[in-house]
Amino acid sequence: MPKIVDAGERRRAVAEAVFTVVERQGVEGASLRNVADEAGLAIGSVRHYFRDHSEVLLFAMEEMSRRFEQRVLARVERLAGCTDRGERRAGTEALLEEFLPLDRTRRQEAAVWYAFVTAARTRPELRSRAEEVLEGMREVMARVLRGGQRTGALPERLDVRLESVRLAALLDGLTVQAVQAPGLLPPKLLRDVLRRHLDALSVAESG
Secondary structure, eight states: OOOOOOHHHHHHHHHHHHHHHHHHHOGGGOOHHHHHHHHTOOHHHHHHHOSSHHHHHHHHHHHHHHHHHHHHHHHHHHHHTOOSHHHHHHHHHHHHHTTSOOSHHHHHHHHHHHHHHHHHTTOHHHHHHHHHHHHHHHHHHHHHHHHHHHTTSSOTTOOHHHHHHHHHHHHHHHHHHHHHOTTTSOHHHHHHHHHHHHHHHHTOOOO
């Protein structure tokens, strides 16, 4: 009896292979041949599930962002139930730390994601997804800041639109630098910078 192959599982396995190859060789190294070899598949099997190279990259990019968004939204939901100021601050830090490369999983994600984002500058098929994720990140920042205002942890007149962009840029900048030179930005330092920024927001001028 022929083996029944789960198409969704096979496509996700190809995405995992893309992540590995991109982390090691960059997007330019993620050819169909290299991805198929990494996944332990014949190149014809990859072509069976994806029309071309661009579709493979876009699916991998969407799969990575989907996984990340699931983790972030779970943190957002937990934070929404926090009424104690101390618990809310801890929950806020845990949520925002999801955006930083603090462990092996997040370091790989960061390295691969920024390879995708860099490629999106010259690959229109990737650009819209990269922009959607950036917009979603800023929306999460704004939601966190508004929640801080509602609980009194942040000044009511804090410019949420501006500060959400600034916070997203801070996290992005820390992540890019940590990917480039992990020895110069260990996890403790990344956490310390984030906490210092949150402390500064909490005492920002409200007038």
